[in-house]
Amino acid sequence: MFFLTKVDNTTSTTTAPATTVSPTTTPSSPASTATGSTSTAASTATTSSTTSTTPPSTTVVVEVTAPLRFSIMQTFIASLADTNSSVFQNFASGVTDQVNKVYKKKYTTFLRSRVRKFSRGSIVADMDLVFRNTSPSATDIVNTMKDAIANSEVIMPIDVNSIISSNNPPSSAPALRTSLSSLLALALATVLVVLTQWLH
16 A cells, blocks of 8 residues: 655655766877978978089090001012901901910000001011000011910911001111212212312
């Protein structure tokens, strides 16, 4: 049975206390922090560096040419006089091959040789020897070839006495002076004879 109790003529009602639920707020990151991080990254990415480049050093090589002439004891043919002919080019190739071996062995400054021409006198070869920066003396050039021939390092039949360099030409000046002196003496003698005959 349900009973209603009266207290001082007042009806008592019990009310449960109200509970207030406060909402939970999650703090957000300040916008300024994100902006600051972005700015820092951007400034780091755009950092530039300056690189200095040193130009490479240049070495100047001066080619010095020295002449060489010798006589090859073989029969000269007309085709050797034509520098454009295959006969000239083939023969010149064989000559330069042997000359190059001789001078490369002796001189570290030697670069190459070339044939300027062939002429009569058996076969006279006029050549240029090309050296780096400086060349040996004419005497050394001649003696180097003579030594190579003596040691059988050259198979060409070269007349040893014909080897010259233009810096060390064969001595022909005394003979020329002698010839001029003889002509002058003969002329004077002729004049004297004519004057003697005229006076008498």
